[in-house]
Amino acid sequence: MLASSTLRLLNIRPTPISSNQNPSEPDTKPVPQAWKLKGSARLNRWSRARTIRSGRKLDRPDQQVQVLEAKRPPVEATESEVNSVTKIDGDDDVGVRVGKSIYMISDGTGWTAEHSVNAALGQFEHCLVDRGCPVNTHLFSGIDDVDRLMEIVKQAAKEGAMVVYTLADPSLGESAKQACKLWGIPSTDILGPITEAIAAHLGVLPSGLPRGAPGRTIPLSEEYFRRIEAIEFTIKQDDGALPQNLYKADIVLTGVSRTGKTPLSIYLAQKGYKVANVPIVMGIELPKTLFEVDPEKVFGLTINPVILQTIRKSRAKSLGFNIETRSNYSEMDYVREELEFARRNFAQNPVWPVIEVTGKAIEETAAVILRLYHDRKHRCSMPRISKRY
Amino acid sequence: MLASSTLRLLNIRPTPISSNQNPSEPDTKPVPQAWKLKGSARLNRWSRARTIRSGRKLDRPDQQVQVLEAKRPPVEATESEVNSVTKIDGDDDVGVRVGKSIYMISDGTGWTAEHSVNAALGQFEHCLVDRGCPVNTHLFSGIDDVDRLMEIVKQAAKEGAMVVYTLADPSLGESAKQACKLWGIPSTDILGPITEAIAAHLGVLPSGLPRGAPGRTIPLSEEYFRRIEAIEFTIKQDDGALPQNLYKADIVLTGVSRTGKTPLSIYLAQKGYKVANVPIVMGIELPKTLFEVDPEKVFGLTINPVILQTIRKSRAKSLGFNIETRSNYSEMDYVREELEFARRNFAQNPVWPVIEVTGKAIEETAAVILRLYHDRKHRCSMPRISKRY
Numbered sequence: 001m002l003a004s005s006t007l008r009l010l011n012i013r014p015t016p017i018s019s020n021q022n023p024s025e026p027d028t029k030p031v032p033q034a035w036k037l038k039g040s041a042r043l044n045r046w047s048r049a050r051t052i053r054s055g056r057k058l059d060r061p062d063q064q065v066q067v068l069e070a071k072r073p074p075v076e077a078t079e080s081e082v083n084s085v086t087k088i089d090g091d092d093d094v095g096v097r098v099g100k101s102i103y104m105i106s107d108g109t110g111w112t113a114e115h116s117v118n119a120a121l122g123q124f125e126h127c128l129v130d131r132g133c134p135v136n137t138h139l140f141s142g143i144d145d146v147d148r149l150m151e152i153v154k155q156a157a158k159e160g161a162m163v164v165y166t167l168a169d170p171s172l173g174e175s176a177k178q179a180c181k182l183w184g185i186p187s188t189d190i191l192g193p194i195t196e197a198i199a200a201h202l203g204v205l206p207s208g209l210p211r212g213a214p215g216r217t218i219p220l221s222e223e224y225f226r227r228i229e230a231i232e233f234t235i236k237q238d239d240g241a242l243p244q245n246l247y248k249a250d251i252v253l254t255g256v257s258r259t260g261k262t263p264l265s266i267y268l269a270q271k272g273y274k275v276a277n278v279p280i281v282m283g284i285e286l287p288k289t290l291f292e293v294d295p296e297k298v299f300g301l302t303i304n305p306v307i308l309q310t311i312r313k314s315r316a317k318s319l320g321f322n323i324e325t326r327s328n329y330s331e332m333d334y335v336r337e338e339l340e341f342a343r344r345n346f347a348q349n350p351v352w353p354v355i356e357v358t359g360k361a362i363e364e365t366a367a368v369i370l371r372l373y374h375d376r377k378h379r380c381s382m383p384r385i386s387k388r389y
Numbered sequence: 390m391l392a393s394s395t396l397r398l399l400n401i402r403p404t405p406i407s408s409n410q411n412p413s414e415p416d417t418k419p420v421p422q423a424w425k426l427k428g429s430a431r432l433n434r435w436s437r438a439r440t441i442r443s444g445r446k447l448d449r450p451d452q453q454v455q456v457l458e459a460k461r462p463p464v465e466a467t468e469s470e471v472n473s474v475t476k477i478d479g480d481d482d483v484g485v486r487v488g489k490s491i492y493m494i495s496d497g498t499g500w501t502a503e504h505s506v507n508a509a510l511g512q513f514e515h516c517l518v519d520r521g522c523p524v525n526t527h528l529f530s531g532i533d534d535v536d537r538l539m540e541i542v543k544q545a546a547k548e549g550a551m552v553v554y555t556l557a558d559p560s561l562g563e564s565a566k567q568a569c570k571l572w573g574i575p576s577t578d579i580l581g582p583i584t585e586a587i588a589a590h591l592g593v594l595p596s597g598l599p600r601g602a603p604g605r606t607i608p609l610s611e612e613y614f615r616r617i618e619a620i621e622f623t624i625k626q627d628d629g630a631l632p633q634n635l636y637k638a639d640i641v642l643t644g645v646s647r648t649g650k651t652p653l654s655i656y657l658a659q660k661g662y663k664v665a666n667v668p669i670v671m672g673i674e675l676p677k678t679l680f681e682v683d684p685e686k687v688f689g690l691t692i693n694p695v696i697l698q699t700i701r702k703s704r705a706k707s708l709g710f711n712i713e714t715r716s717n718y719s720e721m722d723y724v725r726e727e728l729e730f731a732r733r734n735f736a737q738n739p740v741w742p743v744i745e746v747t748g749k750a751i752e753e754t755a756a757v758i759l760r761l762y763h764d765r766k767h768r769c770s771m772p773r774i775s776k777r778y
Contacts, residue, residue: 108756111508112505117587119580123587124595136778139776140771168512190583193577194506201489202524206512211753228652229707262624267659269655360601361613364498371531384527
């Protein structure tokens, strides 16, 4: 197991630097094996994960970021090297800086590739955050002909990028795979393996049609309308509006300002839940309906006061609050008192779960809430979120 | 290529029906090869995709849904057979119906597994929609110890489910893989391959830490605040509110009622764009600011009148409109006239792209808009959406 896993990692070749600019005559010379792992990747990962879990502090970058030893073959400076200094065309970053590139190619929307790459990059936060190894992702969506596909793969080769793809059309998928292989570009098929596994499980062949292809128009299903209704409901109920409608909500969130109620509500609404959120403000009475609705659908949010103060200060700055007149909003004493006021309300309603949101991304808090919500609703022996397609 | 792909498909074994209830003594008997494909899977898929693309109508289910020939070995009726009649605990479906199950196991939020499975199931719409082969998905998130993992895998074996997993902790991933192999459950590692490919590309080992693990608290980055701000801005600007703020928006959407402006705005806001939407209502003048802002950020939405009428009728019903007093809202003449009114507005502003939303899911329209938006903003030779991590 360990050996095969290590081999798999070692097997991914470095991006070759090809000076061949003609895509119809790809450079087929064998590329020498250049990356070498220090020891076994899987073993290193295991020991590293264990160390981090144990809470032991790791020095950066010597121990925490175990950099693979790169032994690139000597090559002449070519256009590709110039290109490897990627020009970023993001909004906030128009400068020219070195960075590794990931090309994402899709014949549909590309959101699955983006979501998966984003999740996988979460495993490298320890270096991304420190900018030890900045990564630039480039999403090419709606690529439904082989010519454009080849242009992009060629550009990836020039830039020394890796390629990930979600190509529903099997002939495009095959072309991408072959082209990447010929040009020595590391590539990953994101949807292929799961689609094939589902095909075998269902005993049905996939359509091979990307999103938006003729013949794949979405039906106006009940589910479709339900999700839109949930979003519209949630927007109308934002920030304590229309407390008389709380009984219509699937989920009610309550907490002090800047505990993430609004983005959390919207995230849950996108998943089809009608959400209402009720702010807790010291000295302002909570709406009576909050205590009249089913307490099993109410969730309290709490947060560490120091983090809350930081967020509020940033918020006050971005809103251009006059610090003199609204200073209490982000003043530590006020922050603590308001959290204490919230805590007392939560204590009086022991059925409400209280979720600690400190350091949690919106999607994490959403996962916690939905786990509890479905568990309470279905009283399943194994808590789960079930759906029918 | 064809042969290896076919083999891969054939290689996925059917779920064995195990009567062994003790997870510590898994049933290790070899499972006979049972599913047989009619011909080559890849070839069939290709020809099928080509036929659908060509617009040729396919009869259902004989031709369109090519069902794999199932030759299950004779087995005694066991608990697993009873369990294969899955009890659904979804909101709208509390009955007991036969359906194939997919178990999704994650030590994080599980959203990546859900997103990927959802996208892959899009390739089987031709049978799901018709309920020829209903699929039940079950998401188990936050599974961070091996005991719970084994319980779930065992249950999957009993139900005849397939397993997909996103386990950041490599030892859990290995356990899932081994357990599924021993119990003959088809399983797919969703994040492993892309994470390993990125690791090799960056020359950095992954942390092995799932979302929410100690040591993986999210930083309060600018990006984080920017996304929250975008969501809050978008909510405040919904449905033509505060037209004086249109200049602050990244994207302005305009179109008649029920072209999906609100859910589309929210979808884009989640991706970090500040969106304002302006409804077009016949006889009501559009806000002056709409014509004063940069026309390159304004997008018109249009839709087929018949589909629009269907959506409006459903909307009117769900809102409980009195059909007598508000009948014009979904009356065909009115619908056509209002779309014509919108068209005239669009024609007077030729820089605004007009997006046809008929039959498009929100995320598809979002992909089209963002492609145009980034293309116009960056004037790139190869239109793309770039991000820096």
